[in-house]
Amino acid sequence: MSRSARLSLLLVAVFVLGGVAVGATLHAAGRAARSQHPRAGGPAVASGTVRLDDPRRALFRSMAWGPHRDEITAVPADRPDGPRTASGVRCLRFHAAAGTGICLQAVHGTLRDTYRAVVLDHRLRPLRRYDLAGTPTRARVSPSGRTVAWTVFVSGDSYAGTAFSTRTSVVGSDGRGLDANLETYALTVDGHRVHAADINVWGVTFADDTRFYATAATGGKTYLVRGDRTTRTLKALHPNVECPSLSPDGTRLAYKKRVEGADPDAPWRLYVLDLRTLRESPAGEHRNVDDQAVWRDDHTLVYSLPGDFGADLWTVPADGSGTPRRLAGAALAPVFPR
Amino acid sequence: MYLADRRAASPPAAPPGGGRAGTDRPPGRRRVTALPSTVLVLGAVSLITDISSEMVTAVLPLYLVAELGLSPLGFGVLDGVYNGVGALVRLVGGRLSDRGGGGHKAVAAVGYGLSALCKPLLLLVHSLPLIGAVLAVDRTGKGLRTAPRDAMISLAAEPAVRGRAFGVHRAMDTAGALCGPLVAFVLLRAAAEGYDAVFLVSFCVAVLGVVVLLLFVPRRVAASRGAAQWAVAAEQAPAGTRTPVRALLGRPEVRRLTGCAVLLGLTTLSDSFLYLTLQRGLELPTGWFPLLPLGTAAAFLLLAVPLGAVADRIGRRRLFLAGHLALLCAYGLLLVPPGGGAALAGAVLVLHGAFYAATDGVLAAATADAVPEDARGSGLAVVQTGQTAARFVCSLAFGAAWTAWGARTAVLTAALGLTLAAAVSAFLLRRAVPAQPPNSPSEPA
Numbered sequence: 001m002s003r004s005a006r007l008s009l010l011l012v013a014v015f016v017l018g019g020v021a022v023g024a025t026l027h028a029a030g031r032a033a034r035s036q037h038p039r040a041g042g043p044a045v046a047s048g049t050v051r052l053d054d055p056r057r058a059l060f061r062s063m064a065w066g067p068h069r070d071e072i073t074a075v076p077a078d079r080p081d082g083p084r085t086a087s088g089v090r091c092l093r094f095h096a097a098a099g100t101g102i103c104l105q106a107v108h109g110t111l112r113d114t115y116r117a118v119v120l121d122h123r124l125r126p127l128r129r130y131d132l133a134g135t136p137t138r139a140r141v142s143p144s145g146r147t148v149a150w151t152v153f154v155s156g157d158s159y160a161g162t163a164f165s166t167r168t169s170v171v172g173s174d175g176r177g178l179d180a181n182l183e184t185y186a187l188t189v190d191g192h193r194v195h196a197a198d199i200n201v202w203g204v205t206f207a208d209d210t211r212f213y214a215t216a217a218t219g220g221k222t223y224l225v226r227g228d229r230t231t232r233t234l235k236a237l238h239p240n241v242e243c244p245s246l247s248p249d250g251t252r253l254a255y256k257k258r259v260e261g262a263d264p265d266a267p268w269r270l271y272v273l274d275l276r277t278l279r280e281s282p283a284g285e286h287r288n289v290d291d292q293a294v295w296r297d298d299h300t301l302v303y304s305l306p307g308d309f310g311a312d313l314w315t316v317p318a319d320g321s322g323t324p325r326r327l328a329g330a331a332l333a334p335v336f337p338r
Numbered sequence: 339m340y341l342a343d344r345r346a347a348s349p350p351a352a353p354p355g356g357g358r359a360g361t362d363r364p365p366g367r368r369r370v371t372a373l374p375s376t377v378l379v380l381g382a383v384s385l386i387t388d389i390s391s392e393m394v395t396a397v398l399p400l401y402l403v404a405e406l407g408l409s410p411l412g413f414g415v416l417d418g419v420y421n422g423v424g425a426l427v428r429l430v431g432g433r434l435s436d437r438g439g440g441g442h443k444a445v446a447a448v449g450y451g452l453s454a455l456c457k458p459l460l461l462l463v464h465s466l467p468l469i470g471a472v473l474a475v476d477r478t479g480k481g482l483r484t485a486p487r488d489a490m491i492s493l494a495a496e497p498a499v500r501g502r503a504f505g506v507h508r509a510m511d512t513a514g515a516l517c518g519p520l521v522a523f524v525l526l527r528a529a530a531e532g533y534d535a536v537f538l539v540s541f542c543v544a545v546l547g548v549v550v551l552l553l554f555v556p557r558r559v560a561a562s563r564g565a566a567q568w569a570v571a572a573e574q575a576p577a578g579t580r581t582p583v584r585a586l587l588g589r590p591e592v593r594r595l596t597g598c599a600v601l602l603g604l605t606t607l608s609d610s611f612l613y614l615t616l617q618r619g620l621e622l623p624t625g626w627f628p629l630l631p632l633g634t635a636a637a638f639l640l641l642a643v644p645l646g647a648v649a650d651r652i653g654r655r656r657l658f659l660a661g662h663l664a665l666l667c668a669y670g671l672l673l674v675p676p677g678g679g680a681a682l683a684g685a686v687l688v689l690h691g692a693f694y695a696a697t698d699g700v701l702a703a704a705t706a707d708a709v710p711e712d713a714r715g716s717g718l719a720v721v722q723t724g725q726t727a728a729r730f731v732c733s734l735a736f737g738a739a740w741t742a743w744g745a746r747t748a749v750l751t752a753a754l755g756l757t758l759a760a761a762v763s764a765f766l767l768r769r770a771v772p773a774q775p776p777n778s779p780s781e782p783a
Contacts, residue, residue: 017543031529133627137403
């Protein structure tokens with residue numbers, strides 16, 4: 001083939017491929033623009049005042065298309081699929097308790113996006129900001145509202161390809177006592193201290209301001225650990241527990257468990273562990289749950305499953321009875337103020 | 339370092355193309371030997387392909403978490419498996435491409451094509467294991483193409499400029515890797531949550547890379563004049579046209595080079611461990627963590643060409659060892675008590691980038707010196723796979739050492755091991771002088 005023939009072919013390829021690339025981008029851009037408009041049949045969303053300490057309201061990140069997408073919205077607590085009041089505060093992950101909120105959000109920069117954690121007061125005003133080292137995934141506030149925790153995924157670098165690890169931080173909502181990386185706590189498994197470099201800790205759920213539960217992984221296994229901020233320790237209690245969530249009465253933990261024999265595409269099922277007996281029982285949800293569940297009260301779990309707009313909220317009794325029910329569409333990271 | 343590049347371009351003592359040390363021509367008359375177009379085309383293919391693959395790597399965590407609602411942690415477990423498979427596939431790719439003496443382009447094209455096809459597939463799979471499977475196929479493509487591509491670079495370039503040729507290739511490759519995330523970011527800016535656009539554009543870019551390869555890389559990369567002379571001068575491999583790995587390792591120079599690559603690889607910390615140690619040891623702000631790999635890549639990009647040229651001038655093996663001394667200095671800085679902050683971190687990253695610039699392409703060039711043409715792909719694959727496997731063992735051992743003794747002692751042990759390995763390698767490679775090809779620049783004599 002002559003040089004000019006090859007150059008012509010290259011030119012053709014550039015035009016065709018460029019056309020496809022531009023077309024794909026324009027299509028996505030058009031969809032992004034459309035997503036700024038509410039969709040017929042979707043929930044009504046209006047801006048308004050949102051508070052974190054109103055027990056008559058439930059809160060979540062609204063993922064419904066429209067100008068308020070990704071904002072923290074309030075809905076009537078007894079009717080989560082009802083009209084939404086949007087706060088104007090955008091969060092990827094969110095949690096709140098006793099009038100304190102934690103919001104993990106993206107900061108759109110000139111050359112790249114970065115992420116930060118923002119501690120919010122009861123009217124969603126920012127109190128404190130922390131730069132994050134990676135992509136947000138979990139956020140929790142202690143029952144008193146005085147301590148917050150968050151987890152991000154850190155993907156080290158391009159050479160290492162797809163190796164992700166987690167980093168979990170805990171700090172007082174007043175900004176004091178920052179533990180930037182829970183991996184520095186002393187971890188014991190079966191009474192032995194573990195120093196491995198592959199330790200990952202994620203998914204904190206608070207018992208009080210100093211004691212918490214979380215997942216720790218090392219050597220390819222995951223454990224439920226009990227953490228203590230004063231002694232800076234993590235003690236493994238039970239294997240195969242991810243993203244625990246403590247019941248309001250402090251007696252049980254809901255979590256996702258990797259079950260054997262499950263479809264490897266969907267290995268996680270929702271389980272509940274009794275902390276006194278360490279006996280676990282499955283919840284009445286048989287689909288794959290990759291979320292840190294939330295207790296609506298001492299008997300009911302709420303969690304997200306993939307939906308048409310990213311995620312929907314579902315609910316099921318914690319005692320294994322009943323069947324799952326859809327609570328709200330296009331919603332993520334629910335909070336039920338008490 | 340650009341100064342070194344210019345000096346290397348007009349070396350008074352080692353003119354490219356004539357190994358007569360001491361030949362003295364006026365510097366003004368010496369010109370930089372132009373790199374053959376095949377090297378530049380292969381560099382362009384790698385640049386384009388890396389834009390494509392790094393676009394995907396950059397958005398993958400956010401795509402999984404924000405769009406699919408998954409947790410990408412499972413990948414960490416699978417990653418080691420992929421890397422092991424990739425190393426084995428590389429041997430297969432090298433071996434296949436040597437068959438018939440001209441299969442490099444075909445095997446490389448299959449490798450690039452396989453990775454390109456994976457990009458749109460990412461749109462169709464929505465669970466971690468399936469996404470993992472697609473990425474494994476992507477790795478297979480990468481493993482297949484690496485050895486034949488390096489073989490083509492080594493065959494196209496005159497032995498005297500091989501270091502620079504690999505330097506240019508690695509610099510173009512890294513430039514693509516740095517551009518990829520920026521392209522992805524611009525796309526996501528234009529279309530919020532436009533991950534499908536990112537994957538499709540990545541696919542188009544990858545296909546363009548394959549098209550450039552198919553159109554502009556000759557079907558059979560002609561051996562350069564100097565390389566042909568070397569082939570005559572060097573003893574032919576005993577096994578005839580097919581040269582199995584054993585016959586390759588029967589050659590003393592290949593054995594020594596592989597041995598040194600393995601030995602030094604056993605004390606080379608993985609990037610992740612280095613950044614982890616750096617972040618913790620120097621107590622850097624967490625916001626800096628994503629920037630650390632960029633620092634290494636930038637230094638690699640800037641230093642790859644000049645150090646490749648230096649390698650041509652002072653000897654590839656010598657520079658390969660010098661690169662490991664840069665790594666040793668980086669380990670040393672990691673052991674400095676906290677408080678150095680930004681300056682110390684910068685120094686570590688520059689040394690780390692210099693280490694890659696002085697060893698990555700340079701090892702390939704040194705391997706090409708030692709391996710006959712008809713086994714070039716296999717030879718490159720053997721040495722590089724040995725190195726990769728050794729680095730994997732190092733990761734396991736370092737993890738265990740960290741567990742047993744803590745990070746500081748583990749780094750100290752790695753530094754001592756590296757010192758020992760470098761000393762043994764210096765001895766072994768010094769002995770490898772008889773393999774001097776007639777047209778190569780002055781190796782340590």
